[in-house]
Amino acid sequence: MSKENELFNKLYLSRTTKGGKQEIFTFRYNCKNMASSSRIMYSCYAHQTRENESFVAEHVMTHILAGTMTFRTSGTPMVCEAGDTLLIKRNQLIKVMKRPPASGGEFKSISIFFDQDTLRNFSVEYNITADNTYEGPGIIKLPHDALSSTYMASIAPYLNTDAANTEMLTMLKAKEAILILLRINPQLKNLLFDFSEPGKIDLEAYMNKHFNFNVEMKRFAYLTGRSLATFKRDFEKIFHTSPNRWLQQKRLKEAYYLIKEKGKKPSDVYMEVGFEDLSHFSFAFKKAFGTPPSLV
Numbered sequence: 001m002s003k004e005n006e007l008f009n010k011l012y013l014s015r016t017t018k019g020g021k022q023e024i025f026t027f028r029y030n031c032k033n034m035a036s037s038s039r040i041m042y043s044c045y046a047h048q049t050r051e052n053e054s055f056v057a058e059h060v061m062t063h064i065l066a067g068t069m070t071f072r073t074s075g076t077p078m079v080c081e082a083g084d085t086l087l088i089k090r091n092q093l094i095k096v097m098k099r100p101p102a103s104g105g106e107f108k109s110i111s112i113f114f115d116q117d118t119l120r121n122f123s124v125e126y127n128i129t130a131d132n133t134y135e136g137p138g139i140i141k142l143p144h145d146a147l148s149s150t151y152m153a154s155i156a157p158y159l160n161t162d163a164a165n166t167e168m169l170t171m172l173k174a175k176e177a178i179l180i181l182l183r184i185n186p187q188l189k190n191l192l193f194d195f196s197e198p199g200k201i202d203l204e205a206y207m208n209k210h211f212n213f214n215v216e217m218k219r220f221a222y223l224t225g226r227s228l229a230t231f232k233r234d235f236e237k238i239f240h241t242s243p244n245r246w247l248q249q250k251r252l253k254e255a256y257y258l259i260k261e262k263g264k265k266p267s268d269v270y271m272e273v274g275f276e277d278l279s280h281f282s283f284a285f286k287k288a289f290g291t292p293p294s295l296v
Contacts (some may be wrong), residue, residue, distance in 0.1 A: 053095040053213055059114045059192060060088045061177055063152040067107030070097040071139055074209035078139055085148050087140040087181060089191060091198055091223060093213045094139075110152055112177050116195060122178055123193045134190040148180055200225035204238050211250045212274040217243055251275060252288045259296045266293035 062069075063085045071078045072095040080086060082101070088094070100107045123129055142148065155173060181188050203224050210220070220243070221231035235243045251273040258264045258272070270281035285293045 053093065053215075055215060055219055056088055056090055056092050056094055058116070059090045059119075060111050061114070061181065062086045062088065062109055062111040063148070065108035065110065066105055067098060067100045067109075069107075069109070070099070071095070072097075073138055078141075080141060083144060083149075085142045085145075085152070087142060087188070087191075089134075089138045089140075092138045093210055093215065093219075093223070095213070110155060112155075112174065114174070114178065114192070118174055119178070119192055120195065122175060128182070128189050128193060130190045130193040132190050134194055136191070140188075142181075142184055145180075145184060148184070151176060151180055198223055198225045203231070203234050207235075207239075207246075211247055212254065212272065214271075214274045214276055247274065248284060249288070252285055255281070255285060255293065256289060256296065259293055269293070 064080055064082050066082050068082070069080045071080070073092060098107045098109075178192065181192065201224050203226075206224050207220070210223075217231070218228050221228045224231060226234065232243060235246070239246045241249075255266075255269050255273045255275075258269050259266060266282065266285075267278060270278050275281040275284075282292055282294075289296070
């Protein structure tokens, strides 16, 4: 772990409550020259291993202070360790597993979210615009760099400061982060300053890659560049069934394969394939295959 990370942990992440649990710090602020719904959020947290899935609504820069993060989109899992800094592209579905260090302790990271108003204001102020379509990965592991590590450590003082008194300073820190990203790779302008919404894409290919994400239908529609009505109409033309029916059948088939062929436990599978709870999964599985998943 770098000296910057060690200092950050000692000063701002090592505080415990009376119960002996690590505190979770979250800091948010609204900039006066942005829309009221726009914000940049700095967060620092420590907890046991956790898995969740989410829709990434805004670009986010994440620095891992301790432990590891495993990202799953639609391809090979990506494992990132303490000291790694990542840029995660907006408008994508991601599953994340967070693990504390093998040697003991807590998982710790800090993230900076860049909302569209922040980036638009920056684009105008510095006259930097996208000049091509970004076609790179959705998660970029940035090179280890003393400047970016020092920057992450410099955010620490803002975590326990009254937001009302530091709006201008935190706004400058957001700009600094964008400048660091562009210094690392100037072509990231094509990612950061692309303000377009998702375009219409191959629905069949997308759904076959992302069926295991448990998100609302309107989210699938948005990410495939369609209104909800158009999404449902196009879906039925391609798959000859409704989205809800197809998703359940697809998830159950995948679950059966993972249990039968890979030897996984139902309790480890149901969320992986996109079900919300084990009881609903077990009921649907037995109805589809005539036997409970525990007996496959």
